[in-house]
Amino acid sequence: MKFGSHSIALYNNNEAFRVVLDSILGEGLSNNVKILCLGAESEFRVLKKTLLDRESSIDELLEAKSLELVETTQSYLRQGTFDPNGSIMFLEKAVMNALKEGFEGLYVAGTGTPILESGARIERLLEYEASVNDLVEELPLGATCLYDTARMDRKNVLEISRLHPYVYRMGEFSMNDDYCTAPDRAIGFDIASRLDICRGTADSLLQMFKIKSIYVEAHEDNVSRLAVAIADEMGLDSFTKTCIEMAGKIHDVGMISLFLDMISRPGPLQSFEWKLLQEHPRTGFELTKGVPFPDKVSNAILQHHERMDGSGYPNGLTGSEISLEGCILAVSEVVSAMSFYRPYRTIHGVKFALAEIVKNSGSLYHADVVESCLTVFRKGFSFG
Known part of the structure; x- marks a missing residue:
């Protein structure tokens, strides 16, 4: 050999x-x-x-x-x-x-x-x-x-x-x-048919969510593309990248449980509305566990608003308690969201978003993920 x-x-x-x-x-x-x-x-x-x-x-x-x-x-x-x-x-x-x-x-x-x-x-x-x-x-x-x-x-x-x-x-x-x-060697193992089903389900959930979504830009697609680019820069295996791709597309699917006027009207949320919003990662986790998606997909969705210092939600996880996939999704979601318009604030832009993750690298966001994110933008990554 x-x-x-x-x-x-x-x-x-x-x-x-x-x-x-x-x-x-x-x-x-x-x-x-x-x-x-x-x-x-x-x-x-x-x-x-x-x-x-x-x-x-x-x-x-x-x-x-x-x-x-x-x-x-x-x-x-x-x-x-x-x-x-x-x-x-x-x-x-x-x-x-x-x-x-x-x-x-x-x-x-x-x-x-x-x-x-x-x-x-x-x-x-x-x-x-x-x-x-x-x-x-x-x-x-x-x-x-x-x-x-x-x-x-x-x-x-x-x-x-x-x-x-x-x-x-x-x-x-x-x-x-x-x-x-064996079929589809790029996916990496012979439950490829299961992953294909999960991918199709993710796409269907994404289309369903877009019907209700108030995002002007293709936020879910942007998060997915950036997350995969970061994972690729970090040298992660093909299975993990496939899971990150799916998780990025449907990371906000739990928001379908929220009232449309609540997430679309200008101005800050009421306290009870904020508590409801903080549950959308858990709702998304429960929805995806029912398919079932691979654990990496469901866990990344559950953790995409967690922060390294424990200030995130829904579970207040810290440090290594957050999966690498969750950390990648968190950075990708923040950069995408801050780069575009939202009803409750004006547009910030990519430069502002990257400065935000740099400022909080290691405290809110995984330092290696932040560095890889900066690298992919330096190499020419851009949102659609």
Whole structure:
């Protein structure tokens, strides 16, 4: 295998598992790369036996840092919970450490079956595998994901397999036919049909909202386009960008529960009206959870008026309690809204809006998101 490759190896007993490990070790040890194995102690025992058969000393490899063993509970399943974003960050950090240690890159072999056995939803695992495809294209990284088919549902095996361009079969790695025939590779996983349905639903909700909307400009489209541009600038994976695109289009859909004259008349809102307005993110969240949209979409809608210092609404979240998608939507919404006319104030303009997020970077708005927003405008982004 080479860097930029993401493969899957399926096995159903210890001997088949040992054969796969032997091949991985052969590839890794013959090159100046670090091998990172993610698994359980029982799997590490098979690895140690395999090294003995190869007449290699595991202690010497560990001391030379050519090999690192990390238990699943310290990588995928910290505190027993699977976090796709956290797992990707873990891999990114591991690659950087390998480079600092003088290796040309990192080769990861990780057992994925325990993730499903932990109770994690299959969608969360598929999200992670799709992100690994993006990661191996960006970093000097090769990854082989190992799954015990004896402990898995056949449908889940197929869904997971389709996210891997390469497969270990008959003693070697080769192109994965499942991957090549899977639909819409840009979306990243084989529940693409579900995302298509969600996208269509988002567009329908958007059209319904526009019938009632008092915005002169295409606010929802502007927020969506800017949010995706920011996400792209930040290097987020294709699945996350798809979710941000949908969330941007319907972030204000909860306003359909408000009275039209309340949101269209000039002047400030009454106190009870302001309280009603503050509930529109929660209403939007409930509407989108009923489709169901991916969690990233619903959570971004719920959080698009939250602020880093806790002064936002509806839940007064602070700092890391707000998802990155929510932070991106918050900045995009503010810049779009402040750039155009509203019944309760005069037009401010893009320059004023960008100055606003700069002034409150780190206090109200996520600093990295603000910087990325400024960058996309410097690169020529403009509202429609």
